């Protein structure tokens with residue numbers, strides 16, 4: 001079985017974008033808002049070199065909420081793959097939860113088992129890619145990422161630059177300042 005590093009996308013690989021309507025950070029919904037975070041591509045290249053699968057596991061309810069269309073998500077993925085390839089890194093797979101319980105798009109309006117904090121994306125990836133979850137890591141910048149990783153039985157790394165980040169009762173195994181720092185933890189074999 002393979003080991004994986006599961007990666008949240010926004011705030012881990014690329015910057016989250018401030019949404020002035022909602023007054024909070026959100027996914028990018030325009031290609032020009034794709035901003036890879038400093039050091040992220042090199043960190044993924046290191047994950048590749050360590051022999052872990054690099055697997056994105058991300059909630060993307062933008063289509064469900066009418067903020068973007070499915071073609072945009074595909075174009076974004078292409079851009080992401082291209083940017084990583086340019087720096088010698090690659091993703092083995094991308095898993096998105098497209099659902100939202102209050103979706104405008106009726107077909108996506110379900111209480112699914114894959115929207116983090118549920119572990120469905122990780123469990124599906126584990127089945128499809130033959131991943132040993134107990135020897136894998138989930139890296140994310142939100143307590144919901146940690147919750148999904150814990151529920152799937154993975155080691156978890158919360159990205160935060162706070163000394164005592166809010167964890168909503170879901171304590172991560174490690175806190176790291178960015179993806180590069182998280183990969184150092186993984187490379188050291190800490191668990």
Ligand SMILES: [Mg+2]
Nearest residue numbers: 008010011141
């Ligand atoms: Mg995030």
Ligand SMILES: [Zn+2]
Nearest residue numbers: 097112114115
């Ligand atoms: Zn879902």
